[in-house]
Amino acid sequence: MFENLSERLSRTLKNVSGRGRLTDDNIKDTLREVRMALLEADVALPVVRDFVKRVKERAVGTEVSKSLTPGQEFIKIVQAELEAVMGASNEDLDLSCQPPAVILMAGLQGAGKTTSVGKLGKLLKERQKKKVLVVSADVYRPAAIKQLETLASDIGIDFFPSSPDQKPVDIAKAALDHGKLKFYDVVIVDTAGRLHVDEEMMGEIKDVHQTINPVETLFVVDAMTGQDAANTAKAFDEALPLTGVILTKVDGDARGGAALSVRHLTGKPIKFLGVGEKTDALEPFHPDRVASRILGMGDVLSLIEDLERNVDKEKAEKLAKKFKEKKGFDLEDFRGQLQQMKNMGGMMGMMDKLPGMSQLPDNVKDQVDDKMFVQMEAIINSMTPGERERPEIIKGSRKKRIAMGSGTQVQDVNRLLKQFTQMQKMMKKMQKGGMKNMMRNMKGMMPGGGMFPGR
Template sequence: MFESLTQRLSGTIERLRGRGRLTEENIRESLREVRIALLEADVALPVVQALIERIKVRAVGQEVLKSLTPGQALIKVVRDELTTVMGSQATDLNLNVPAPAVILMAGLQGAGKTTTVGKLAKHLKERRKKKVMVVSADVYRPAAIEQLKQLAEQIDVLFFASDASQKPVDIARAAIADARKSYVDVLLIDTAGRLAIDEAMMSEIKALHAAVSPVETLFVVDSMTGQDAATTAKAFSEALPLTGVVLTKTDGDARGGAALSVRYVTGRPIKFIGVGEKPDGLDVFHPDRVASRILDMGDVLSLVEQVEQQVDKDKAQKLAEKVAKGKKFDLNDMKDQLEQMQNMGGLHGLMDKLPGMGQIPDAVKNQVTGKEVPRMVAIINSMTKKERRNPALLNGSRRARIAKGSGLTPADVNKLMKQYQQMEKMMSKLSGGGMKGLMRGMKGMMGGRGGMPFR
């Protein structure tokens, strides 16, 4: 998300960094570029106008002009105002109510409501340690109930069975009664959507809301619909007392206009953003971190949290102990590291959280397709156990066999082995206790010998 906006804004910011002094004229010139970048990112026009006006008032005033580093000060103003328009800080779910806390999910058909129910259930179970139940009140879409049942089994939360012949209000009431008996902390109710807003859908969801009195009513919207996302969210917020918004499919949205528009247009906070189809693809929405990513400053805090949550600590500890004892880092260890990277979204998933990515040419970034790590794992899987433990055995004929077995080329196997050798050198430096040696090894790896892996 935000790739196109980041590229446009990072160019403007780079030109500002070198300025020793900013005048009203070059501030206006820069803001003209910011305005065009926001409009191209499909940000709603009222939001663009309000944002530019707020930046201009702060920037043209004394705050920037008397600053020792005016370029940096203007960047800070832009970052602060982007943060404010998206909601200033992360907004938590209100679960401080007598159990079960009922969360009602609303939205149009195809926005990803059912998938989001599964992701949110996993989030509440694993990160908030809540006992969760899910129920589907979507009696119109074929297989909606079955889809939610399968998701519940996959993430191991309670599922309340419903039937397409029942009324949505009856389903919800029965689920609440069962949740009380089962001592459930949170009940998530999936609702029906339509292809467009209509009176029948709004009447049904209003009746459902009145019957269950949810503590949270979350509007689920597809971020790829851009300005339409904000318009649809506004219509729902006028019909229902929404408490928050979940933006889905953000990994497919290069513009990010919805994220910048929804809060301003609806007055409701974005609470979560959904990425991909996997059950763990749901992140808490932090406006300040997102603003940093838009301005190409990266999002190191989210990256650290991601590592904390998704890295297998037992495997990491075992590898650390192995290296400390001076034992050789082998291809089994490399495979473990690659699989953990894949769990965090692969190279592509990590890239957008790193500072300075807007400055990297598209030709280089486009080489990272998401297939790199699976291909490297496929190569290692094509080796025998003996070869993985002792990579020195891999002569030309063995490498040709491995390439054939993995469906790749001997050149791909050679690239992997080169990367393995660099990692192995780093690990051996670490076992010697020399931090300087480790840093030199990392520098060598980042030096780009051999270029991007597996184009």
């Protein structure tokens, strides 16, 4: 997300960052570029106008003229105003009420509402240790109820059964009564979506809202619809007292206009971002971190949180112990590293959160392909435990068998073994010479540096 906007703004602000002093002229040129970058990212026009006006007021004021580094001060102003547009800070769900806390999900068809119900249920169960019940009041889409039931079963949260011949209000009420009876902390109600906003739909969802009186009414909207997402949210907010927005399919939207328009146009905070298809691909929305990512400064805090959540501490300690005792690094260890990386959203997911990654040339970015890591894992999975422990025994006929078992070619197996040998050598050097050698050898692991050659 924000790929194009980030690239454009980074380029524009680079020109101004080194300036000893800022004049009306160079501020005017930079702001024109910023305005164009935001419009190209499909940010709503009123939002762009207000944003540029506020940056200009602050930039030509005393803030910049008194600073020792006016260019950097200007970038700080842009960052602060980006945060202000999206909301000053992360707004968590307000579940402080007599349990069960009811969350009502609303939105158009195809926005990813049902999937978001599952993701939110998983997040509340795992991170907040809540006992969660989910129910589908979508009686118009035959597969919707079954979809949520399957999702709940996969995630390990409870599902309240419903059927298409029931009324949505009755379903919601029955689920709430069950939630009270069985002492659930949270009940999440999935409602029907339509292809567009219509009176019948609004009337129905109003009735459901009135009956269950939710503490949170979340509007689920597809980021790919750009500023239209904000307009649809506005229409829903006029009918329902929305408390927040979940922006889905953010990983597929390189522009980011929706994220920058929703808060300004509706006054409602974005509470979560759907960043992928997996059930754990839902992130709390932090305006300050997102602003940092837009300006190419990365999002190290989120990366650290990902590491803490996804890295298997037991495996990490095991590897550290092995390393300390100067035992060899084998293909089983390598596979473990690939799996941990996958859990964190793959190489691209991690790189997006690192500072300066937007500055990387396209040919380097192209070489970092997560499909390649999936293929590597498949090849290692096709090996026997003995082969993983002693890769040197993998010769002709074994290579053919491994290639056939992983659906790859012998040259792919050769490539993996070559990359692994390089990594093994690097590990040995690190064991001998510590951190200095590690830094020197890290260069060889970077894309374009030999570790992951272009395909």
